[in-house]
Amino acid sequence: xxxxxxxxxxxxxxxKVAGAAAVVALALAGYLSMSNTHAAPDVSFINIxxxxxxxxxxxxxxxxxxxxxxxxxxxVAEMPQMVQTYNMYKDKGLDYVAVAMSYDPPNYVMNFxxxxxxxxxxxxxxxxxxxxxxxxxxxxxxxxxIDKQGNIIKRYVGAPKFDELHALLDKALxxx
Numbered sequence: 127x128x129x130x131x132x133x134x135x136x137x138x139x140x141x142k143v144a145g146a147a148a149v150v151a152l153a154l155a156g157y158l159s160m161s162n163t164h165a166a167p168d169v170s171f172i173n174i175x176x177x178x179x180x181x182x183x184x185x186x187x188x189x190x191x192x193x194x195x196x197x198x199x200x201x202v203a204e205m206p207q208m209v210q211t212y213n214m215y216k217d218k219g220l221d222y223v224a225v226a227m228s229y230d231p232p233n234y235v236m237n238f239x240x241x242x243x244x245x246x247x248x249x250x251x252x253x254x255x256x257x258x259x260x261x262x263x264x265x266x267x268x269x270x271x272i273d274k275q276g277n278i279i280k281r282y283v284g285a286p287k288f289d290e291l292h293a294l295l296d297k298a299l300x301x302x
Contacts, residue, residue: 167181187221190221190269190270191269192224193227197230200285211291223248225250225256228254265284267284
């Protein structure tokens with residue numbers, strides 16, 4: 127009887143140990159997936175000045191790539207804060223590319239850029255190649271933050287919480 131009780135207690139202990147190990151493994155996998163970054167696509171933009179800029183050429187800088195449209199009310203509403211964010215961080219190593227969606231008429235984009243005095247690079251994605259490269263972006267605004275090594279560290283769909291974005295930029299810009 128005592129041997130059977132010890133055997134049952136031993137099985138319970140192994141079940142508890144196995145359960146604890148499974149919980150630790152799941153927690154570790156969850157943590158790693160949350161902190162896991164992946165490489166930004168190796169794309170080139172042609173800005174509205176006609177200059178070609180590759181993401182690879184911006185390595186060593188933190189880069190924001192913002193997919194937007196002049197017909198998107200959230201995009202238009204967030205743009206002054208995006209300009210302010212860019213102006214706050216450009217001297218610390220931030221670069222910014224605003225990518226106008228394929229359905230946005232180029233003359234609307236040019237007018238918006240001129241009347242708002244956008245200080246960063248603006249590119250037209252007339253064939254959706256850039257949106258496709260970033261995971262088939264359809265919703266605007268969608269903003270990617272890319273670290274100095276060329277890895278996407280955050281994707282915002284909709285307007286970001288700018289305090290959170292600024293904290294992320296501070297951390298990314300301070301990293302080696």
